[in-house]
Amino acid sequence: MPNAQDSDTPLLDQLEEGPWPSFVTEIKRSAEKTEAAKDLLRQLERSYNDRIGHWKHGGIVGVKGYGGGVIGRYTDLPEEFPGVAEFHTLRVNMPAGWFYTSDKLRQLCDVWDKHGSGLTNMHGATGDIILLGAPTAALQPCFDDLAEIGFDLGGSGSDMRTPSCCVGPGRCEFACIDTLDLLHSITLEFQDELHRPMFPYKSKIKISGCPNDCVASVARSDFSIVGTWRDNIRINPDEVANYANSDLDIQAEVVNLCPTHCMSWDPAAKNLTIDDAECNRCMHCINVMPKALRVGKEKGATFLVGGKAPIVHGALLSWVIVPFMKVEPPYDEIKDLVRRIWEWWDENGRMRERLGELINRLGMRAFLKAVDLPPVPQMIRAPRANPYYFWDPEEVK
């Protein structure tokens, strides 16, 4: 621990104490090697004293051929902190599921040590690898070297943002769809949409293998693809009996918490039954008894749209528009649906209007008609409670 009197950064030094991994230690490690990291640390100390940030936006920067993937950033105190006068971020598209080999990561480190501050986010909130802090002149050479080792840029601005997915069949027995393969396929299919902003605003696609939704797709994406199944939960009676003999209270912790009350438990016979027609596939029982219960065999996905953050007119969670669809390579049904929806949004959306807001403004009816989807009760929580339906003359015959 540095002596407080000698240190330039007495406030930040306090964040090197305590058991949780310290980002200050990380900045200091890079600061041994790069002026950028050194001045980042000093500027952050200044922010801790001033209680405000010291960054400004200042013009678009990027690499040849792409409209996004780089976030421009400049200090508002360039005389004091010249090392971060230009401190831009590259968003680098991660491999599906964030799987790596150590060799691949070391190649990435070599490139970043050569061109940038040495600091990264593993990962940013959209899922990209964030390479944090390079001057304008380094961006193109850095991208060229990244391309050399097979890393492309992700999205930023009014484009398709880097899509992301859960670990899925890579490690999770709950996965109802091949999230990794679907993600990779979609990312390659929509490279133009990812790299060249041309939409009314950002557009996000996130894929989860089951309703546990480990990548928060329903909360965070315009297109949420969530795995599910249509047939019965598979029960292994021997493993049910093993759970009954463990300290799990099946009645209290599983059956009583089933939201649809479709389970029953006979403790004497150690017999668990599920009325599958009434199950809404919420995952609770499977989460608690993963050895005894498995998702069904007839698997596919629910497709939801419209999720967005509150800015400007309030946040939205995605809405079901296709209750069940098969998800199989080459995934044409999903890609076509995404394209049809983008087309409608592109044509009708105002500047900075997300898909969910446009559906709200023009109405779910107009949306369903435009993208040619049939209305079904699985789309709604409840039917309307007002009589103000504006009849189409076509319907009054």
Next chain:
Amino acid sequence: MASRTDFGPPNYKEMLPPVIEKNYGQWLYHERVKPGVLKHVAESGDELYTVRVGSSRLVSTDWIRDVCAIADEFCGGHLRFTSRHNLEFLVSDPAKVEPLIAHLKANGFAVGGTGHAISNPVHTQGWIHCHTPATDASGIVKAVMDDLYEYFVDMKLPAYCRISLACCLNMCGAVHCSDVAILGIHRKPPHINHDIVRAKCEIPNVIAACPTGAIRPDPKNKTLTVNEEKCMYCGNCYTMCPGMPVADPVGDGVSIWVGGKISSARTPPKFSRLVIPFLPNNPPRWPEVTDAVRNIVETWASHAHKHERMGEWIDRIGWERFFTLANIPFSVQLIDDFTLASDTYRSTPTFKW
């Protein structure tokens, strides 16, 4: 020569360890062996152990090289990250699990974040890299997790507990559906420096950037004005124009939201709700924030039933009871008056005192 473009990310198939390649999509079940350790068993009988550690999200290339060396030693060079900034070592040889954990603990890694624990907080850039933050992100997360460390390395909570942080109301992290959300807020409109506006800013672009239409031109003085009643402190104008900084040491601080969830288990996804409208920025350790978060987590932990997430517990007991149990004062800022506000007002005389 034009650069190669549009070739996409590395193929995940080249990143998978052999045990995953072999058992892809054939996993049968998993167990939580102990905090931070998962065991997945495939139909073939093969086993995969996952050892999870927290990271600070902001990491140096040195750190990446360190964890690569660990992966080389214990798991054939295979590792992955989670959507919550955790790092996972993927081990196929059971004999290496305990030595790996011992090595990690000896080198100061936080092993945990599985099951009924507080996992790594999702967070954003803050004073590290963004231009509109109302608070820092990494510093608060570090302070909160130092304080709640026992809940990361153990599985002693009633259910999952997800904490997230976003540093301004643009909310670039997934905070709005978290059990506990920490959100930076500005409380003052931008202070306009008219000289900079005149010298550096495209006034029509600045006006167009404001989502609430709060900015009006002032052609006589070749500058602009802000209708302060309409301003929602989003900082978009500052993005367009360096003469309109929105940050303010007194106006800026932190708000606390609770009860959100993402998964559909038992109950549908829920939004987090505002329970503490403002706490001051008090770096480097934000004691007001760490106290508030600990109080909320522990009030929930000591009252909730098993498997009951924060929001499910509050739905059962009622918000009025939440405020009495957590001993948090109620204030007018907590009553919604934005879009869809009246949805949150009570229309029945059935409530608790």
